[in-house]
Amino acid sequence: MKNVLLIMVLASLSGCSHQKRLASPAATGFPVLPAAITGSFSDDYGSVYTITDTTIVQQPGNTYQLLSCDTASKVIIARNAMSNHSEQGLYTRIDYMFFEGMSPWTWGYCLTIYNAPTDSAALAAPSADRSNPRKGCNGFPFTRMRRPG
Template sequence: MQKLAFFILFLSIIGTGDKKQVHYTNDVPVIFKGNFVDDYGIRYTINDTLFIQHPHTKYHIIKWNIKDQYIVARNDEQNPGEGSLYTRIDYMQFSNMEPWKWGFCLSVYNAKTDRVAETTAKADRQNPKRGCNGFPFSRMKRVE
């Protein structure tokens, strides 16, 4: 019994290696957090740890990569599709496109691991009209 208790204590001290997820959220610009509607009329709520596509789809944010403009997330197990898999959400800001301030692309949404999601697909921000796997980025505007 003592060996088991020591082993559990040891694991809690050293952590779980790659399984321990780190959120990079200190520098997430306010423009990307809040309540939004896209140019298809779909509503969203986004904060440091959740990207929600209303009414039934949630992505649990594992990592914000501010420099390269993407999010890595785990799909909620209750999602209508691809539950418990991993997604990479690429995003970009727009200029001269009022009221649309930014847009996003689910560049991969069904990866087996977060690492695969992060490294598999990248959106083409130079061509936002076709840069999301041949489709346009979804344009976002803030709603109250």
């Protein structure tokens, strides 16, 4: 009985640590997102987003909990929320890029992989081809983003 109780306590502590990391990436030393990609946005498909240093919320119901952001390589690693329509709890690599001369579109992103079993597997996924934003996202275009208004 003591062994069962010990296992339950250890499992509980392990889960708490993992949840804490997911809840506040900035507090665990991960870099924050560039200001140019935080705030409210809409994409070229009509979806609306709210992006902060801890989450990306894509209406009507997908949330990504941010784990890390490498601003040099323009890569975000996130965990799919358990409330998402699909791929709940799995990991996503988001490659992003900035646009010039595409007003009102200021930047774009690619869900390079959205169903990786671990954050390490998401990070190891091949990067999107930013030299070809029209087909560089696994054969599809980068999703273009703009501020509302």
